[in-house]
Amino acid sequence: MTRILGVRAGPRLYLALLLLWVAGCSSPPPDKKITDENSLVQISWNQVAKVLPQDIELATWADALETSAGYYAGQDPDTPIRFGQKVFRAATMVDACKELAHAARTLAPAEFQAYLKKNYLLFHSVGSDPQGEVMVTAYFEPLLKGSLTQTKTFTHPIYRRPSDLIEVDLSQWSADFKDKRIIGRLEKGRMLPYFDRARIDQEKVLKGKNLELAWVDDFVDLFFLHIQGSGRLQLPDGSTLRVGYAATNGQPYRSIGSLLIEENQISRENMSLPALRQWLKENPKQRDRVLFSNPSYVFFRKLEGPALGNIGVPLTAERSMATDAQLFPKGAPGLLYVTFPEFANDGVTVTNWKPTLRFTVNQDTGGAIKGAGRVDYFMGYGDKAMRTAGIMKQKGSSLYFIAPRPDDEPKSMFQWVRDFLNL
Numbered sequence: 001m002t003r004i005l006g007v008r009a010g011p012r013l014y015l016a017l018l019l020l021w022v023a024g025c026s027s028p029p030p031d032k033k034i035t036d037e038n039s040l041v042q043i044s045w046n047q048v049a050k051v052l053p054q055d056i057e058l059a060t061w062a063d064a065l066e067t068s069a070g071y072y073a074g075q076d077p078d079t080p081i082r083f084g085q086k087v088f089r090a091a092t093m094v095d096a097c098k099e100l101a102h103a104a105r106t107l108a109p110a111e112f113q114a115y116l117k118k119n120y121l122l123f124h125s126v127g128s129d130p131q132g133e134v135m136v137t138a139y140f141e142p143l144l145k146g147s148l149t150q151t152k153t154f155t156h157p158i159y160r161r162p163s164d165l166i167e168v169d170l171s172q173w174s175a176d177f178k179d180k181r182i183i184g185r186l187e188k189g190r191m192l193p194y195f196d197r198a199r200i201d202q203e204k205v206l207k208g209k210n211l212e213l214a215w216v217d218d219f220v221d222l223f224f225l226h227i228q229g230s231g232r233l234q235l236p237d238g239s240t241l242r243v244g245y246a247a248t249n250g251q252p253y254r255s256i257g258s259l260l261i262e263e264n265q266i267s268r269e270n271m272s273l274p275a276l277r278q279w280l281k282e283n284p285k286q287r288d289r290v291l292f293s294n295p296s297y298v299f300f301r302k303l304e305g306p307a308l309g310n311i312g313v314p315l316t317a318e319r320s321m322a323t324d325a326q327l328f329p330k331g332a333p334g335l336l337y338v339t340f341p342e343f344a345n346d347g348v349t350v351t352n353w354k355p356t357l358r359f360t361v362n363q364d365t366g367g368a369i370k371g372a373g374r375v376d377y378f379m380g381y382g383d384k385a386m387r388t389a390g391i392m393k394q395k396g397s398s399l400y401f402i403a404p405r406p407d408d409e410p411k412s413m414f415q416w417v418r419d420f421l422n423l
Contacts, residue, residue, distance in 0.1 A: 039327040039372045040084030040123040040401060045116060047124075048400065051337065051357040052113050058104035061333075064316035064361040065104070068331040069097035071311045071363075081329045083123050083403045093331065096120075096404035100333060104359075116402070122335075125328070125399040128373025134399045136338045138377040138392035139228050139322070139366075140385040141307050146216045146233030146241065154215035156222050158233075159206055161247040161299040165194055178326075183250025194249040196295035202288065213300055214241060220280050223291050224273070226298040229366065230307035230315075232381070242303040245310075251295035253367030259293050273390030296367050309364030309378075317380025322364035327372055328401065334360045335400040336375060341388055348387065353394075362401070375399055 032038070045052075055061075072081075077091035088096075103115050127133045147154035164185045170177035184191045199205045201219075214233055216222050225231045230244040257276055260266045265283075266275050280287050306314040309322070311330050321336060339353040360377070369376050377392070379385035 034372045043124045054357045056109040061359040062101040062104040064319040065097045065101035067313040071331045121403045123401045134373050134397045136375045136394045136397045138379050138389035140379045140389040141381040142231040144216045144221045146214045150215045156216050157212040158214045159211045160213050196251050197297045198292040243300040244303040246301035247299045249297040253296040254294045315378045320363040320378040321360045322366045322376035325365040332362045333402040336360045338394050338397040
């Protein structure tokens, strides 16, 4: 988000220079590792005041907040929820999300903005560079043709979580391993990595173990279902089966888009989901080599309701987002400043990219969503969601998080200076 600050010479200029120096000191230096303790920096609401009115239809955001309140209610009340240097209790976040949802539903836009400034703190992601830049991609819930039985048409299995898949939570041994885990399998008393994509789909190592949840007709569609993490299957009788993430094989995620860019098959500027699909269609002999270059594999389960995020709550279209779970507070409300495409009447041609501020909730994560400078935004289900998600790779975006303001919290000198300068 670019802003131009006009500050007169004199005491205000001195204070501005002091503030910039302090702000520089509050961001981690380029060579410092980004952790959950320094990934967010508290800032003034005045920094986003001009764009807050862009998002005023907040009913769906309130819905998402209420699901996050349910997530926090399921935690131990004293579970720490970290926003950079500040830590809140899960019990506090339950109340914060409920109250924020109520205010979003009932207050007029101007009243709601005043309510936010008075009762909540704002934190800015340090991003991937000193300016806090974030790249935003998007994902959606795809529709595939599927069957509950294997046929000549439906030959590619969607697997359930295997019983021999083992996950070890390393934080039980040391706090240094918070949110770290090992995924693998036991063989002759040894812990080994679980089978990669090629072993599963090419060598069929899981065949005959009664793990098939369903079958689909298109191998490329199945691959992208793994990337999205959830989807819908249109069954031959006209009914729909929803499937969602159950587990991963623990292998590292490797982007096939990055591979094709490195091989000069698709330019970085032209890389998109439609471009990937077109290249795979035009190069069938290289399909398996490219798809198997990503060893990460997802196992699914049947969903009775909507798609779920990594915290086990339903995802809300154009409100839920996925971030690095090791850096940012799970379930927390946030803001995302990003450009979205506007389409012509044909629904395909992009006529404009519109800068937009959206109230969001952090309810998911992903294998490719790593670091303080990455966000994946959930677009929902349908053609528009698919078209938008397929072309989103918006650099220069900004990510913010919202936390409750403690009743007895005094303003720091830093906050007083920011408010004085109206920054």
